[in-house]
Amino acid sequence: MSDNPSDAYTVQPYRARHPTARPAWATTEDHLPGRGALPSPPGHHRDLRILRRAYRRQRRIATCAALGYFTLFLVLSALAPSFMTKPVTGGLSTGMVLGLVQLPVTWLAITLFEYTASRYVDPLARRMRQRTALLAEREPGR
Numbered sequence: 001m002s003d004n005p006s007d008a009y010t011v012q013p014y015r016a017r018h019p020t021a022r023p024a025w026a027t028t029e030d031h032l033p034g035r036g037a038l039p040s041p042p043g044h045h046r047d048l049r050i051l052r053r054a055y056r057r058q059r060r061i062a063t064c065a066a067l068g069y070f071t072l073f074l075v076l077s078a079l080a081p082s083f084m085t086k087p088v089t090g091g092l093s094t095g096m097v098l099g100l101v102q103l104p105v106t107w108l109a110i111t112l113f114e115y116t117a118s119r120y121v122d123p124l125a126r127r128m129r130q131r132t133a134l135l136a137e138r139e140p141g142r
Helices: 046-079 094-100 102-138
Strands: none
Touching: 046 094, 046 102, 094 102
8 A cells, every 4th residue: 555645546437417328227117108117216316316405405505594694793793893882773782783683584594494495305305205105106026
């Protein structure tokens, strides 16, 4: 074994996103006319990757919305104390107003998370669940 760290990593072959050939698990009887094509198993299909990617994006957006605002508040408190102590209205300082706005920002992040879940992630999960049920129904031995 050499001391070269590049030896530890092998080059992965390029894999096309949409292979033109049918996968090894697909048989010719799956594609008979009139019967319809069997949906591909979720583990072997790009739907699982799409679902993971949508859920990851959903978490990142909601987390960045909530934590980004909180981090901004902390940075302003540490680096711009004169700005944070300026009075706004009614005796409240800028820092106090920004601190009170954290709760609605958190609610907004939760609402955004719920909206994106019902709009994008849940339909993908539902589609995969239906495909799995259809596969189990057509292939009871598996």
